[in-house]
Amino acid sequence: MYLYNAIDQSIVDARVRQFADQTGRYVQGYLSEDEFKPLRLQNGVYIERHSPLLRVAIPYGLLSSQQLRMLATIGRRYDRGFGHFTTRQNIQFNWVKLEQIPEILADLARVHMHAIQTSGSCIRNVTTDHFAGVAPDERVDPRPLAELMRQWSTLNPEFAFLPRKFKVAFNGAAEDRAASEVHDLAFDVYRDEAGEVRLTVKVGGGQGRTPRIAQVIKSGLHWRDMLTYTEAILRTYNRWGRRDNIYKARIKILVDALGAKTFGEEVEAEFIHLQGGPATLPAAELDRMTAFFAPPPYQSHAASDHDEASQRIADPRFNAWVKRNVAKHKHPHYGAVTISLKPQGQAPGDATSDQMDAIAQLADLYSFGQIRVSHHQNLILADVARADLWALWQALGELGLAEANVGLATDIICCPGGDYCALANAKSIPVAAAVQDRLAAKERDIGTLAIKISGCINACGHHHVGHIGILGVDKNDEEWYQILLGGRTDTKTSLGQIIGKAIPREQVAPTLERLTDFYLNKRQNGETFIDAVERLGKSAFHDAAFNHDLDHEQQVI
Amino acid sequence: MLLKIVKGQEAHILPLPKGAFRSAPPPNPLPDMAIVNAGQGDVRSFIRPNVKQPEAPSVSIWEHGPLICLDQWLEFSPFERDQRLTLGPIGLNLMPTDDPMRLKGALAGVAMIAVEFAKFSDGRGYSIATLLRTRLGFSGEVRAVGDVLIDQIFAMARCGFDGFALRGDQDGVWAKTALKCFPAVYQWGADGRAFVLADGVLPHRVAA
Numbered sequence: 001m002y003l004y005n006a007i008d009q010s011i012v013d014a015r016v017r018q019f020a021d022q023t024g025r026y027v028q029g030y031l032s033e034d035e036f037k038p039l040r041l042q043n044g045v046y047i048e049r050h051s052p053l054l055r056v057a058i059p060y061g062l063l064s065s066q067q068l069r070m071l072a073t074i075g076r077r078y079d080r081g082f083g084h085f086t087t088r089q090n091i092q093f094n095w096v097k098l099e100q101i102p103e104i105l106a107d108l109a110r111v112h113m114h115a116i117q118t119s120g121s122c123i124r125n126v127t128t129d130h131f132a133g134v135a136p137d138e139r140v141d142p143r144p145l146a147e148l149m150r151q152w153s154t155l156n157p158e159f160a161f162l163p164r165k166f167k168v169a170f171n172g173a174a175e176d177r178a179a180s181e182v183h184d185l186a187f188d189v190y191r192d193e194a195g196e197v198r199l200t201v202k203v204g205g206g207q208g209r210t211p212r213i214a215q216v217i218k219s220g221l222h223w224r225d226m227l228t229y230t231e232a233i234l235r236t237y238n239r240w241g242r243r244d245n246i247y248k249a250r251i252k253i254l255v256d257a258l259g260a261k262t263f264g265e266e267v268e269a270e271f272i273h274l275q276g277g278p279a280t281l282p283a284a285e286l287d288r289m290t291a292f293f294a295p296p297p298y299q300s301h302a303a304s305d306h307d308e309a310s311q312r313i314a315d316p317r318f319n320a321w322v323k324r325n326v327a328k329h330k331h332p333h334y335g336a337v338t339i340s341l342k343p344q345g346q347a348p349g350d351a352t353s354d355q356m357d358a359i360a361q362l363a364d365l366y367s368f369g370q371i372r373v374s375h376h377q378n379l380i381l382a383d384v385a386r387a388d389l390w391a392l393w394q395a396l397g398e399l400g401l402a403e404a405n406v407g408l409a410t411d412i413i414c415c416p417g418g419d420y421c422a423l424a425n426a427k428s429i430p431v432a433a434a435v436q437d438r439l440a441a442k443e444r445d446i447g448t449l450a451i452k453i454s455g456c457i458n459a460c461g462h463h464h465v466g467h468i469g470i471l472g473v474d475k476n477d478e479e480w481y482q483i484l485l486g487g488r489t490d491t492k493t494s495l496g497q498i499i500g501k502a503i504p505r506e507q508v509a510p511t512l513e514r515l516t517d518f519y520l521n522k523r524q525n526g527e528t529f530i531d532a533v534e535r536l537g538k539s540a541f542h543d544a545a546f547n548h549d550l551d552h553e554q555q556v557i
Numbered sequence: 558m559l560l561k562i563v564k565g566q567e568a569h570i571l572p573l574p575k576g577a578f579r580s581a582p583p584p585n586p587l588p589d590m591a592i593v594n595a596g597q598g599d600v601r602s603f604i605r606p607n608v609k610q611p612e613a614p615s616v617s618i619w620e621h622g623p624l625i626c627l628d629q630w631l632e633f634s635p636f637e638r639d640q641r642l643t644l645g646p647i648g649l650n651l652m653p654t655d656d657p658m659r660l661k662g663a664l665a666g667v668a669m670i671a672v673e674f675a676k677f678s679d680g681r682g683y684s685i686a687t688l689l690r691t692r693l694g695f696s697g698e699v700r701a702v703g704d705v706l707i708d709q710i711f712a713m714a715r716c717g718f719d720g721f722a723l724r725g726d727q728d729g730v731w732a733k734t735a736l737k738c739f740p741a742v743y744q745w746g747a748d749g750r751a752f753v754l755a756d757g758v759l760p761h762r763v764a765a
């Protein structure tokens with residue numbers, strides 16, 4: 001993984017001093033509430049419903065065991081002994097004190113971490129595939145480019161006060177595990193026939209109030225032009241993006257207004273002046289950066305295949321876990337293990353400090369000391385020898401972290417919702433718990449199903465791209481929920497559509513059960529839930545979910 | 558006051574006449590940290606979807622007289638421009654919505670361009686300054702006026718601003734410190750400062 005040099009460290013240390021000074025001036029009354037707000041947001045600090053919150057950047061979701069231990073320590077020292085992993089591969093501490101945040105940032109800086117630009121109207125934490133570097137369907141490992149983008153966007157002077165937030169994602173594989181097409185800016189990375197790394201550039205995707213799928217404005221961009229082209233996009237957006245209405249300020253609205261073609265031409269006209277200029281990446285830079293992400297020293301464990309097979313036969317729980325939680329790896333004797341942070345009875349994405357410490361230790365033992373955070377709010381040990389799977393599974397079991405539900409109905413993506421968030425219309429965590437309760441017994445039969453819950457239209461819980469999405473809405477000061485169907489981001493991106501009227505919280509889990517029961521009755525030839533939705537149509541599922549009483553009455557008559 | 562960067566020298570502070578900078582707002586109440594740390598509850602009702610856009614510049618003069626707005630300057634005939642020049646150095650005023658590229662070929666005789674920050678959080682001024690410097694090659698003073706606060710001047714300087722008409726309550730000594738708050742920068746900027754992701758600094762990076 002990328003390691004800071006003295007320059008990187010000096011920049012992050014300076015940022016810590018700067019924010020300590022700004023916080024001090026706010027506390028002493030030199031900075032007004034309005035003036036301090038964007039400064040604290042650009043350091044990841046929100047003032048939430050019950051407490052300030054600190055969101056720490058985990059660039060493209062990659063952590064060392066040392067960093068995870070520091071996060072555990074921060075959870076213990078400044079919070080209530082836990083942290084919450086987010087859908088942007090970051091971590092949030094929900095219960096911190098504002099005056100302690102400079103101290104926390106200093107602790108983070110000691111392990112090459114920061115909270116820079118995890119909020120605010122600026123370029124946010126760059127995300128990518130949580131299986132980058134190990135996925136068999138990968139064309140190019142996107143992490144070296146993601147790191148270059150991280151550096152370029154960090155404290156970028158021209159784009160610190162954009163019309164609205166700006167999210168960048170990279171995808172380098174056949175299956176888009178980064179949900180890149182629902183980002184403001186998405187890069188598809190590939191190799192051309194000459195072996196050169198090139199990018200397809202898409203803009204204007206996003207969820208929230210006006211969900212959009214990003215559209216291609218440039219193909220075949222050479223990686224050396226990545227930053228100059230991004231600069232052209234951002235300058236176009238910074239100058240012409242709407243600032244008169246915060247609900248219409250994202251780049252997708254500008255792309256809508258101009259059309260992707262015209263927007264692309266505007267960018268191109270800007271890019272002409274920048275291409276080949278001083279911001280062009282040095283020719284050797286990609287090699288240098290790629291070296292940081294070189295594969296670890298894998299060992300050959302061919303003899304163990306038989307052991308794994310017999311262990312899987314011997315213990316069906318281990319078999320289920322391997323099936324759901326261990327993904328195929330480029331190296332035949334390794335697997336990528338997902339540690340589910342979605343056991344029943346716990347807020348999705350939460351991990352206690354003790355769990356973080358324990359996972360850090362397991363990473364040291366079994367996965368070359370590295371951990372990834374997925375946008376599904378799970379943790380991943382990406383390089384585990386298959387011979388070690390049995391031992392790892394047993395260790396995880398002792399920690400209560402061996403839930404074999406990855407990709408199943410109880411592996412729910414869920415925002416903090418009304419329990420924490422000051423913007424939420426409705427609670428999300430209790431809805432997730434009720435759905436987990438209701439579907440846990442059937443989830444293996446149901447198979448792959450992505451349920452995603454957001455407590456408000458801002459869509460932190462990615463409800464637009466859930467096979468089933470749940471959106472909290474406010475109806476006369478009461479919490480109601482809208483159900484969406486048919487969203488996905490895997491090999492193609494589509495946005496879910498609202499089905500039926502909003503329903504009260506206690507109706508959410510039963511409604512979902514009717515949807516999954518309908519699928520179980522109608523499925524053919526092993527098709528998944530989302531395939532069945534596409535074959536049978538949303539209205540069939542709508543009727544099953546919402547007109548059930550009617551059907552029942554008609555049957556009685 | 559005006560904080561002025563002169564190449565090769567320490568930034569220095571000059572007085573400005575009233576009207577050439579935004580006056581100080583009333584003092585802030587001291588935040589009650591117990592209340593801040595107790596959160597702010599449900600803030601949905603405080604969100605104002607529509608953001609007021611600036612209509613008139615908040616600063617209309619500089620030390621050499623009135624500022625000329627973009628449309629007015631472009632309407633002047635060459636003769637009128639020359640005539641203006643005999644009255645003293647020319648200063649223009651650009652609003653956040655103004656397109657600086659309209660000044661292409663019309664910068665002769667312009668000594669200073671004031672870029673209006675109606676609100677400090679409106680980032681259009683950063684791109685305007687960048688374009689003035691790098692696209693139009695303007696070498697006179699590019700001055701930030703309006704809601705100019707010390708926490709933004711580092712970034713402003715990186716985008717090519719070299720004059721800062723600080724808001725009335727801002728501290729000049731702190732402002733000088735703020736200009737030096739980062740020892741290194743990652744990305745290319747209109748200030749021409751050496752940056753980390755540049756060609757040619759690789760050996761330096763590897764050694765660091």
